[in-house]
Amino acid sequence: MTVWINEEKVFSLIEEKKPRGIVLNAPGGLLKQTRGLMDKIKERYGIPSVLVGDSCFGICDTVDNEVEKLGADMALHIGHNAVVQTVGDYTYLIDAVDDVKFDGVLNTAIPLMKEFHKIGLVTFSQHLNELESAKATLEDAGFEVKIGRKNNLLLGSQIFGCDFSTIHPLRNEVDAFCFLGQSEFHVVGLALATGKPTYMLDPYLQEVTNMEEAAEERRKRAILAVYKALDARTIGVITGLKEGQRMIGRSRWITKRLEMHGRKVLQLAMREITPERLAPYRDVDAFIQTACPRISIDGFTFDRPVLSIPQADALVRLMDGKEIGDFLERPKWIELTVGLLPRRR
Ligand code: SF4
Incomplete structure (x- = not known):
C-alpha cells in the first residue's frame, strides 16, 4: 500500500511555467514521497527546490508567502486534494492518492451495520478514488448509500478536520455515517459535527470502530x-x-x-x-x-x-443568557480562507 503524488501534474506545470525555483510543503506522512519528488525535479530540470520544514497539518498550511523570501517563483502544496487548484500568486495544489483497497474492511463492516438501512459514505483526500466502489459494495449488500455533494472547496463526500459541509446536509437522511480511512482525527470530527452514529472503516487494520465513546469524550x-x-x-x-x-x-x-x-x-x-x-x-x-x-x-x-x-x-x-446549544453540530467549524489569498501581482 503506497501513497502516490501526482508527479505528472508537477512535471507539466514545470514545463509550462518554467519556474526558476520551487518551494514545497507537505504533511508529515508525505515527506518521504515529497523528497523523492524533489530529487526527480532536480534530475529532470536542474531546478533548485526548498522543502518548508514547518508543520503542515492541513490545506490551511500553504506557503505562498514564503516563495519570494526563498528566491523561488512557484510553490507546490502536496496531499490536500480539493476543488481549489491554486492559492495566492504562486501555489499549486498537488494531489496524493493512497492505493489501499477497502474490500476487506467493507466485508467486516457489512454484518456489523445491519441495524442501519441508510448509510452516508465519507472520506478524506487520499481515499476519494475509493468512494464509488465502496458505495457499489454496500449497495450490493442491500444498503441505501448517500454521497455528499461537492462544493467550492471540497470534493463529493470529502471532509477536512474543520469542514464537514459536503455531508452535513445528509445527516437527517441517513441512519449512520461510514468513514473510509484510518484517521480518528477526521472521524471524531465527523461524529461531533453531525451528531449521528459514526463508524471508522480502517483498511490497514481491517477494523470497524464505533466512534461514539471517543466523540463523547x-x-x-x-x-x-x-x-x-x-x-x-x-x-x-x-x-x-x-x-x-x-x-x-x-x-x-x-x-x-x-x-x-x-x-x-x-x-x-x-x-x-x-x-x-x-x-x-x-x-x-x-x-x-x-x-x-x-x-x-x-x-x-x-x-x-x-x-x-x-x-x-x-x-x-x-x-447573553441563552442555552449553550449543540455548538459543535454545524457544517464548518471555521470558514477556511484557502483560495482567497489576495494576489499581489
Ligand atoms: S482542521 Fe482545518 S484548520 Fe485545522 S489543520 Fe485541518 S484544514 Fe487546517
Whole structure:
C-alpha cells in the first residue's frame, strides 16, 4: 500500500511555467514521497527546490508567502486534494492518492451495520478514488448509500478536520455515517459535527470502530472548557497566522462581544498555538483562538481554557443568557480562507 503524488501534474506545470525555483510543503506522512519528488525535479530540470520544514497539518498550511523570501517563483502544496487548484500568486495544489483497497474492511463492516438501512459514505483526500466502489459494495449488500455533494472547496463526500459541509446536509437522511480511512482525527470530527452514529472503516487494520465513546469524550471536554472560560476576567483572542486561517473579522467580532460583557481582551496573533507559547501570558485567564479548531477540541492539554470558534460562540450565548446549544453540530467549524489569498501581482 503506497501513497502516490501526482508527479505528472508537477512535471507539466514545470514545463509550462518554467519556474526558476520551487518551494514545497507537505504533511508529515508525505515527506518521504515529497523528497523523492524533489530529487526527480532536480534530475529532470536542474531546478533548485526548498522543502518548508514547518508543520503542515492541513490545506490551511500553504506557503505562498514564503516563495519570494526563498528566491523561488512557484510553490507546490502536496496531499490536500480539493476543488481549489491554486492559492495566492504562486501555489499549486498537488494531489496524493493512497492505493489501499477497502474490500476487506467493507466485508467486516457489512454484518456489523445491519441495524442501519441508510448509510452516508465519507472520506478524506487520499481515499476519494475509493468512494464509488465502496458505495457499489454496500449497495450490493442491500444498503441505501448517500454521497455528499461537492462544493467550492471540497470534493463529493470529502471532509477536512474543520469542514464537514459536503455531508452535513445528509445527516437527517441517513441512519449512520461510514468513514473510509484510518484517521480518528477526521472521524471524531465527523461524529461531533453531525451528531449521528459514526463508524471508522480502517483498511490497514481491517477494523470497524464505533466512534461514539471517543466523540463523547471530546464533546464533554469542549463543554467543560466553555463553562470554565465563563469565569475568566481577562481573555486572550488569538488570530492564526497561517494562510488558510485568516479570521481577523471573527476575532474582532468575538473581542467586541467579550468587551460588551465586561471582559478585558488581549488580542494576539500566532502561527503555532501551544502551551509553551501561551505560558508568558500569566495574567490571561482563558484564550479563544480563531485558527484551527482542533487545537482546542483534541489538541494539546492546556493549563487554561483555549476555545475554538464554535466554543466561543457557545460562550457568547451563555453570556447573553441563552442555552449553550449543540455548538459543535454545524457544517464548518471555521470558514477556511484557502483560495482567497489576495494576489499581489
Ligand atoms: S484548520 Fe482545518 S484544514 Fe487546517 S489543520 Fe485545522 S482542521 Fe485541518
